[in-house]
Amino acid sequence: MAEVLPIRLYGDPVLRKKARPVTDFSGIPRLAENMLETMFEAGGVGLAGPQVGEAKRIFVAALYQDLPEEEEERVPLKKRVKETFVMVNPRITFAEGEAVGTEGCLSLPGLYSDDVPRKFRVRLEYQDEYGNPKVLEAEDYLARIVQHELDHLEGILFFDRLPPPLRKQFLEENRAELARMQKEAKAFLRELAR
Ligand SMILES: [Zn+2]
Numbered sequence: 770m771a772e773v774l775p776i777r778l779y780g781d782p783v784l785r786k787k788a789r790p791v792t793d794f795s796g797i798p799r800l801a802e803n804m805l806e807t808m809f810e811a812g813g814v815g816l817a818g819p820q821v822g823e824a825k826r827i828f829v830a831a832l833y834q835d836l837p838e839e840e841e842e843r844v845p846l847k848k849r850v851k852e853t854f855v856m857v858n859p860r861i862t863f864a865e866g867e868a869v870g871t872e873g874c875l876s877l878p879g880l881y882s883d884d885v886p887r888k889f890r891v892r893l894e895y896q897d898e899y900g901n902p903k904v905l906e907a908e909d910y911l912a913r914i915v916q917h918e919l920d921h922l923e924g925i926l927f928f929d930r931l932p933p934p935l936r937k938q939f940l941e942e943n944r945a946e947l948a949r950m951q952k953e954a955k956a957f958l959r960e961l962a963r
Pocket residue numbers: 873874875876917921
């Protein structure tokens with residue numbers, strides 16, 4: 770059975786670390802499975818290694834089937850999965866176009882911005898959980914997800930991508946909530962160290 774891992778919150782230093790390339794794939798299929806389970810449980814579209822305390826260059830993502838709102842309530846997210854992705858050591862080899870859109874983050878629950886700039890189309894080279902080389906061409910929504918997750922591997926959070934005045938505004942508007950998360954992140958780390 771896959772395990773649901775604790776998701777690291779804003780304020781946890783692992784979210785600001787540059788993740789290390791994966792060279793030993795022995796624990797990766799298991800980690801990927803647990804990350805997918807954690808993402809489904811949290812209702813997310815993507816989750817990167819650092820978000821579960823693993824400073825490794827891995828992320829998972831999923832596309833879900835759209836349902837009418839009243840059905841969305843009843844059907845568990847896992848039952849709506851159209852496609853899942855496990856990407857290890859990913860890198861963008863081509864990008865084009867500009868798009869501004871909405872993003873949130875499982876490490877910043879409840880916080881969103883509608884103004885996050887991304888490339889509209891990207892080509893990604895990566896390895897699957899067994900180390901096999903793969904290529905993905907993505908645009909629009911999926912391209913946004915993979916760019917958001919790739920940023921996590923560099924210690925970058927979505928609000929860092931906002932133009933400076935909007936970034937400042939985001940931090941000010943959410944100051945109390947961010948402080949609360951930092952406090953919770955610290956408490957979690959204290960507990961972990963015991
Ligand atoms: Zn995120």
